[in-house]
Amino acid sequence: MRLRALLDTPTLGLRLLGGEDELDRTVRGVMTTDLRDPSRYLSGGELVLTGLAWRREPDDSERFVRILATAGVAGLAAGEAELGSVPDDLVQACLQHRLPLFSVVEDVSFASITEHVVRQVSSERAGDLAAVVDRHRRLMTSGPTGGGPEVVLDLLGSDLDLRAWVLSPTGRQIAGSTLADAGPPLSGELAARLAGEHLAAARTGRRGPHRVTIEGVDGPGGATFSLFPVRHEGRDLRQTLLSDWLLAVEADAGDWSAERLDLLHGVTQLIAVERDRRDAARTVRRRLAQEVLELVQTGAPPAELAARLRVAAPVLLPGLGAAPHWQIVVARVEWQDGDVPGGPVAQTLLEEMLVDPGTFGPEPSDRIAVAHTGDEAVALVPLPVPDEPGDPSATGLHAGELLSVVQEPLGRGLADDGRLTVGVSAAVHSAEGLRGALEEARHARRVAAARPGRVCAAGHEELASHVLLLPFVPDDVRRAFTARLLDPLRDYDRKHRAELIPTLEAFLDCDGSWTRCAARLHLHVNTLRYRVGRIEQLTGRDLSRLEDKLDFFLALRMS
Secondary structure: OEHHHHHHOHHHOEEEEEOHHHOOOEOOEEEEOOOOOOHHHOOOOEEEEEOOOOOOOOHHHHHHHHHHHHHOOOEEEEEOOOOOOOOHHHHHHHHHOOOOEEEEOOOOOHHHHHHHHHHHHHHHHHHHHHHHHHHHHHHHHHOHHHOOHHHHHHHHHHHHOOOEEEEOOOOOEEEEOOOOOOOOOOOHHHHHHHHHHHHHHHHOOOOOOEEEEEOOOOOOOOEEEEEEEEOOOOOOHHHHOOOOEEEEEOOOHHHOOHHHHHHHHHHHHHHHHHHHHHHHHOHHHHHHHHHHHHHHHOOOOHHHHHHHHHHHHHHHOOOOOOOOEEEEEEEEEEEOOOOOOOHHHHHHHHHHHOOOOOOOOOHHHHHOEEEEEOOEEEEEEEEOOOOOOOOHHHHOOOHHHHHHHHHHHHHHHHOOOEEEEEEEOOOEOOHHHHHHHHHHHHHHHHHHHOOOOOEEEEEHHHHHOHHHOHHHOOHHHHHHHHHHHHHHHHHHHHHHOOOHHHHHHHHHHOOOOHHHHHHHHOOOHHHHHHHHHHHHHHHOOOOOOHHHHHHHHHHHHHO
């Protein structure tokens, strides 16, 4: 805003005492001070408000005004409450240093002037920034010269003092401000929490931005964030919710003006352009994955499959000397009513899930090729050949690690009507092993699907265990089997607090060792023998027999 605009608002109680020729100066902020030397707190362009408490003698005025002029302030407004009027020596000093001077009547508070100036300056900055955002959007639409979302996030920080980040649905940071004074980085835990809050709020159907206060951030009261969806409009929410980005702003948008909200929605539209471009850039990798998947499923000769992998390897891992090892990950997204295809969502989810959550930006996901058919997505993951045979990196991805990254936020987005299940194969060293790896990953995914929960994963290491068999036992058989063996023990525990079930679990876990089990339960061996005898009496089984031990073990696992 211009200094001249202050005189157009009579309620501010400002009267010009000098500097009429300088009224076109731009006001960039406001500061109230009675320090004799406030220079350390001035950056230029401020309207300085003072009650004149610093003035003890006439010579003080010239010294004070010289400091303000040197700092580049826009103007000075002096209150009349302290001295009854603005002294002539201050008027002369301002004329000498060409600094516009206003007087403030006694019944107008500095707070009122400050609020007015801040509101005007903020509004004008938002208007200027909106023009920049619109120009930047056109640049990004027409080509790669826009510079990416970081440029606009920097503008939000520098012009509106807003910290903002672009996050994936799993909470990985896609973009953030690059300014040196942007503040501490967003922690992975907080980012995942924000993503979960956004997904949960979006599933309620409420229109964004969604506001959430996170305790333990920025002091005892926590910090408030406003979450803006970056999504494709006009489509079923479930088709895009788990794959769309979001814009997280550390501010409460509840009291924002319509102009500022429109500006932030413009920023999300700009980011959506960038998201669409990066999706388009994945077309080649997705096509590679689709071709490899079709060759594997149709039983193509290993030589043909190996040739296709030689094409894929340099695209996914540029600069790699040796042929990589490969791993298959299968994911399936299913909605309760079956009306929404889950394959495309599973595809974009896998492209995000298979990225190290500690990495920054979109580029790491460019190293993964994912195809989809129906509700299923299949990822072809290249693994650099380890330098040493015992190198842990040779094992590749692990189902448990994938689950820990995405379970909390995606579980909230799936709500009560969606489910994500994931299966991970072992690493294979050549084209000949890919068909087996695909079947292994699909089988592991079926094991995961038999487990409770909205987001479940299983790995190849579980397929060599009894765990593989249990999920495929029909529910009625499971219930009858466990009831016959365990219900008598549960009933007895309820009536007598005998803890027979915990005793049975510990006894089997200790491989039937009386001494180790008694030590674990802090019991005398005779007490343990009494409890085991009671278990055998109630169930008609003999815990010295392997068959009966195995039946109890399976019953406990299925219950």
